[in-house]
Amino acid sequence: MSHNIPDHLKGLTNYEVAASREKYGYNRIDAAQKNSWVELLIDIVKEPMLILLFAISAIYVIIGDYGEALFMFLAIVAVSAISLYQDNRSKKALEALEKLNEPLSEVIRNGKVIQILTSEIVVGDLCITKEGEMINADGKIVHSNDFSVNEASLTGESLSVFKSNETEDNEVFSGTVSVSGLAVFEVKKIGEETRLGKIGTSISSITEEISPLQLQIRKFVKTMAIAGILIFLMVCAVNYYHTQNLLESLLNGLTLAMSVLPEEIPVAFTTFMALGAWKLMREGIIIKRSNVVETLGSTTVICTDKTGTITENTMHLKHLYDYHSDKTFEEQDFKDAALTELIDYAMWSSEPVPFDPMEKTLHRIYGETQKNDLRKSYTLFHEYPLEGKPPMMTHLFQNAEKHRIIAAKGAPEAILNVSILPESEKNKIRELIRDFGKQGFRVLGVAKTNFEGYNFPEKQQDFKFDFLGLVVFYDPPKKGIQDVFQHIYNAGIKVKVITGDNTDTTKSIAVQAGIFNTGAAIEGKEIVEYPQERLLQEVSEKTLFTRMFPDAKLTVVNALKQNGEVVAMLGDGVNDAPALKAAHIGVAMGNKGTEIAKAAASLVIINDDLDKLVTGIAAGRRIYANIKKAVQYIISIHIPIILTVSLPLFLGWVFPQIFTPVHVIFLELIMGPTCSIVYENEPMEKNTMLRKPRKMTDTFLNWKELAMSIVQGLIITGGVLFAYQLMVQRGANEEETRAMVFTTLIFANILLSLTNRSFYYSLFESFKNRNILFVVVNLLTLILLFAILYFPLFSGFFKVTRLSLTELGLAGIIAVISVLWFEIYKLFKRMLRNS
Known part of the structure; x- marks a missing residue:
């Protein structure tokens, strides 16, 4: 059994787990699942479009047009099916994300330590919790070492509390955080029965922030709905004035109201976001809230740490400097007797069960070089955790004969500050540290001391230490990291390196990794002292931030946000949680990230590969561009439908009712899937990651962007009404005119969906972006159109009525002219940019 856990702790057997689950259920805080299908159906029936369809169906039944009523009923089924399909797809994607977001917990079962899903913890389980982890059930501590817990989520008290099986308060609670050490606790309560469950709030529930785009979409749809009501009343009034027929007037009014409602837009937004998050999940990027996808595309600054993100986090021990002999030893000489004490104390100053790569290396080197391995005979009886600016840590061990080892390691400057050395010697060592740092090495100082009795000083810095030497690690930059940063810079995104390491090492590694502007660095202690104006200027100009501690990280993130940047912050430790929460996008690493970091982050990269963040940003930009295309297509095609229904009536043309609800609903049924299914599948345009990020507050629902969609819509309207008048001039009857107008509009719709695949590249260039759904939907539309024109039923x-070949050709030419002028506009746009 690992983790120094006593062998007598065996945990539950499989049979006992099953019995406990039978009795107490799963470890979840959620109300009983409502019948989701029924709920989805009720939501869909409340859709304005369906309410209109029901009203139209009712009028057709009253009039006695049962064929039309049946068609409307089928339309209701079709619209509901499309909505259900979309909602279900979105729901499934979000559920899959939720499952992946569920943290794992460590338990002892059948005498073995295993990892299980947190929801599978049962009453009676022995759970293990370690530094940086969330506690996921209520229980009683049965074993611990140096364990402390922060219970702020329940008590509001920010200081951590030390607990053990011997203290009076030996209980731990779900939703609290392990701050140090390790504890094994027996689970007493799970799910709704925990203290957190009784409060009825889950620590993981994050309130969805509404993005600027979501707000604008809601506002836009509301405006259109109000316009729809006004136009409905106007059409009813004008129609009734002419015909004195109330039901027919209502029917006309409802047809128009139906053509005004852009109900596809909110559906498209939800679908794009949920499916975008789901596709990223398959790439190894877990997104906690689907609207983060939109923010990702706007990222302007990436704040990254150094170790394990830029570097491999392998921590290879390259050199040992022994102070007593004043010699630096290479790897092949580590077995030299002169190094015994330095290696000895470097290992004792590490955790007994190491999880940090440097400490793992020190344990390994100790095992390889020391003749007597004393690790089994000494126990850790007192420790000072890593703290201070710069930080250090001290461990106190003793054996059965009460012989003590007191070892410290930490940032070289911290160790020099507490060591008994003349200033001249300290300066000599500082020079050495600088030389190592400039080569990109990570340097730690090691020291020892003696202390009798148990009246230990409150702070480790109060001991008087003997300086032993330096351990020098090399953590090389990851392979291919230069390309990753090149992609980031190409996309117009700035990089800031925020690390606890010293300036020299950080500079060297940053240069090797291909990071720009590494000239000057700034330390955490300076950052927090700056007045506001200076702070905003420094975070804007500098790239390297070294010797950073949690408050300093938070200060940098907030200052960048104040400068108007959209910040993605990478972090993995407990200390990073505040900065991760404060950033627009908190990014945690799946492998080396603590549970706390993952809980605070809005995005988790499963394999710790920074390039995945670039993938996420690209996906965010692709999805935003596709929503924009879909919405602008919807607006452009709604305009000719609205005007073709209303203008002949208002202008008193010969056939005032050229479109009935049947025609409008047919058009709506084509447009819905084109908008939310076809455009969602559209690949990224080729220069997407070579542009600057868009401002997060900028959305395409502004007049400048919408003007083009409105112009497109008005020109198509001109074409469709030209086809109407052309047929009237030729003496065509109502059916022939309607066939021509309807066909022209459907041709225009197909061409519009294709030309709007890019607002910059030509139609033919867009065909290189393979999207089979365009072919399927447009082919299906043409088949249905020809069935309507040429099948008498x-x-x-x-x-x-059927159209002759000439008339079909004419409808095609009108559609081409009224839509493909946009290709000439795009050509000029490209020529201007290239000139």
Whole structure:
């Protein structure tokens, strides 16, 4: 059994786990699942579009047009099916994300330490919790070493409390955080029965922030709905004035109201975000909230740590400097007798069960070089955790004969400060540290001391230490990291390195990793002293931030946000949680990240590969661009539908009712899937990651962007109404005119969906972006159109007649002229940019 856990702790057997689960259920805080299908259906029935369809169906039944009523009923089924499909897809994607976001817990079962999903913890389980982990059930401590817990989530008290099986308070609670050491606790309560469950809030529930784009979409749809009501009333009034027929007037009004409602837009937004998050999950990027996808595309600054993100986190021991002999030893000489004491104390100053790569290396080197391995005979009886600016740590061990070892290691400057050395010697060692740092090495100082009795000083810095030497590690930059940073810079995104390491080492590694502007660095202690104006200027100009501690990290993130940057912050430790929460996008690493960091982050990269963040940013930009295309397509195509329904009526043209609800609903049924399924599948345009990030507050629902969609819509309207008048001039009857207008509009719709695949590249360039759904949907639309025109059963129902080849050609030419002018506009745009 690992983790120094006593052998007598065996945990539950499989049979006992099953019995406990039968009795107490799963470890979840959530109300009983509602019947999701029924709920989804109720939500869909409340959709304005369906309410309109029901109203139209009712009027058709009253009039006695049962064929139309049946068609409307089928339309209701079709619209509901599309909505259900979309909602279900989004829901499934979000559920899959939720499952992946569920943390794992360590338990002892059948005498073995295993990892299980937190929801699978049962009453009676022996759970293990370590530094930086969230406690996931209520229980009683049965074994611990140097264990402290922060219970702020329950008590509001920010100081951590030391607990053990011997203290009076030996209970731990779900939702609290292990700050130091390790504890094994027996689970007493799970799920809704825990103290957290009784409060009824889950620590993991994050309130969804509404993004600027979401707000604008809601506002836009609301505006259109109000416009729809006004137009509905106007059409009803004008129609009733002319015909004195109330039901027919209502029918006309409802047709128009239906054509005004852009109900596809909110559906598209939700679908794009949920599916975007789901696709990223398959790439190894877990997104906690689907609207983070939109923010990702706007990222302007990435704040990254150095160790394990830029570097491999392998911590290879390269040199040992022994102070007594004043010699630096290479790897092949580590067995030299002169190094015994230095290696000895470097290991004793590490955790007994190491999880840090440097400490693992020190344990390994100790095992390889020391003749007598004393690790089994000494126990850790007192420790000072890593703290101070710069930080250090001290461990006190003793054996059965009460012989003591007191070892310290930490930032070389911290160890020099507490060592009994003349200043001249300290300066000599500082020079050495600088030389190592400039080569990109990570340097730690090692020291020892003696102390009798148990009246230990409150702070480790109060001991008087003997300086022993330096341990020098090399943590090389990851392979291919230069390319990753090149991609980031190409996308117009700035990089800031925020690390606890010293300036020289950070500079050297940053240069090797291909990071720009590494000239000057700034330390954490300076950052927190700066007045506001200076702070904002420094965080804007500097790239390297060294010797950083939690408050300093938070200060940098907040200052960048004040400068108007959209900040993605990478962090993995307990100390990074405040900065991760404060950033627009907190990014935790899946392998080396603590549970606390993952809980605070909005995005987790499963394999700790920084390039995945670039993938995420690209996905964010692709999704935003596709939502924009979909919404602008919807706006452009709604305009000709609205005007074709209303203008002949308002202008008193010969066939005032050129479109009935049947035609409008057919168009709506084509547009819905085109908008939210086809555009969602659209690949990224080729220069997407070579542009500057868009401002997060900028959305495409502004007049400048919408003007183009409105112009597109008005020109298509011009084409469609031209086709109407052309047929009237030729003496065509209502059915022939309707067939021509309807066909022209459907041709225009297909061309518009294709030309709007890019607002910059040509239609032919867009064909290189393979999207089979465009072919499928447009082919299906043409088949249905020809069925309506040339099958008497359908043409009778849609009140149209067949068109001759000439007329079809004419409808095609009008559609091409009224849509493909946009290609010429794009050509000029490209020529201007290239000139």
